[in-house]
């Protein structure tokens with residue numbers, strides 16, 4: 290019988306404002322990005338089976354730094370600030386954008402970036418642009434649709450197709466796509482399996 294993957298131990302290592310200040314490690318790292326409030330921190334908690342390892346909030350703009358977590362002493366997760374939150378100042382947005390792009394360009398042990406997309410709404414231009422530029426930069430990527438608990442199966446199917454259709458305007462082949470709900474634990478096994486396989490193959 291196939292075993293369900295579980296995280297046994299997750300430690301918060303700290304928060305940094307710049308990639309070059311972060312501790313160096315050989316451990317493979319997986320990062321989580323997406324619009325503010327899409328559910329990045331909640332997803333990290335769900336994957337780790339913990340309630341408040343990463344700080345979450347119903348108010349967008351909660352995560353403002355690069356946050357590292359060590360997972361089972363064999364890999365790391367990085368919780369990133371969200372992009373595209375209109376209510377933070379232009380200056381602050383530029384700070385986040387620089388923080389994120391430096392991290393993505395320069396982090397030597399970054400294995401794969403998970404780009405989170407809110408499944409409840411139609412494809413957002415800012416997400417498509419981010420996915421396209423990340424793809425062009427050659428950063429390995431997988432997509433995770435979030436908050437699937439808020440939709441029935443027809444709506445879910447429709448919204449996933451709308452996202453895929455939009456991406457097919459630019460891509461011949463899409464990155465892996467996972468459906469998740471941090472509320473319900475949906476997608477946990479699939480995403481952890483992917484992470485385990487991915488870090489072993491590198």
Ligand SMILES: Nc1nc2c(ncn2[C@@H]2O[C@H](COP(=O)(O)OP(=O)(O)OP(=O)(O)O)[C@@H](O)[C@H]2O)c(=O)[nH]1
Nearest residue numbers: 326327328329330331345346347350351352371471
């Ligand atoms: N229904 C539902 N709500 C969710 C889910 N994931 C996150 N949320 C809620 O969405 C809000 C934002 O979650 P966070 O995990 O803080 O989002 P984030 O992407 O880390 O946000 P920032 O750090 O502000 O960029 C919170 O109120 C969560 O409870 C989910 O799968 N289902």
Ligand SMILES: [Mg+2]
Nearest residue numbers: 329330351352
């Ligand atoms: Mg967050």
